[in-house]
Amino acid sequence: MPASRSVTRAVSDVLELAPRRGEVTLHRLLTAVSESRGRAIELTTADLPPGVCGQWRQYADRDVFLIQQGLPTWERTLAHELGHLVLGHEGMPVAQAAMDTAEFASDDLIGYMLNQRTGCMGPSGEDAEQEAEDFAALLIYRLGRMPSDRASIVQVRLGEAFG
Numbered sequence: 741m742p743a744s745r746s747v748t749r750a751v752s753d754v755l756e757l758a759p760r761r762g763e764v765t766l767h768r769l770l771t772a773v774s775e776s777r778g779r780a781i782e783l784t785t786a787d788l789p790p791g792v793c794g795q796w797r798q799y800a801d802r803d804v805f806l807i808q809q810g811l812p813t814w815e816r817t818l819a820h821e822l823g824h825l826v827l828g829h830e831g832m833p834v835a836q837a838a839m840d841t842a843e844f845a846s847d848d849l850i851g852y853m854l855n856q857r858t859g860c861m862g863p864s865g866e867d868a869e870q871e872a873e874d875f876a877a878l879l880i881y882r883l884g885r886m887p888s889d890r891a892s893i894v895q896v897r898l899g900e901a902f903g
């Protein structure tokens with residue numbers, strides 16, 4: 741299924757922010773998006789509940805992407821979470837999420853985190869999940885097609901991305 745126009749535009753907008761010189765990696769795109777929003781984006785690995793690839797946590801002053809520890813397809817998950825962010829899929833207020841799942845119910849988290857979005861693309865994903873998947877697929881495809889001196893996502897090393 742071709743990506744919707746809003747997804748295609750979001751991918752173009754993100755690539756538009758890419759630095760004009762040097763390699764364009766997902767990590768650099770993340771930095772560029774963060775700068776354009778004037779809000780920090782942190783990237784970290786975490787032990788998420790089984791079956792969960794990634795989570796986006798929205799705090800008052802920053803966003804945090806958590807990627808499942810050891811996930812082989814972490815670039816894809818990172819691109820997916822970035823898709824949620826740029827497409828404005830805000831997720832669920834944490835107080836409500838905590839009522840649904842015991843994992844993240846600590847008072848701390850509820851106190852200072854505004855929203856979270858947790859998940860992996862399931863067989864019957866909601867529209868927002870499908871859009872984030874389309875965004876991730878298109879972003880990775882277009883990154884892979886950038887001129888070779890500015891490529892490529894596969895050149896990102898884990899240590900660099902999670903530094």
Ligand SMILES: [Zn+2]
Nearest residue numbers: 859860869872
């Ligand atoms: Zn998602």
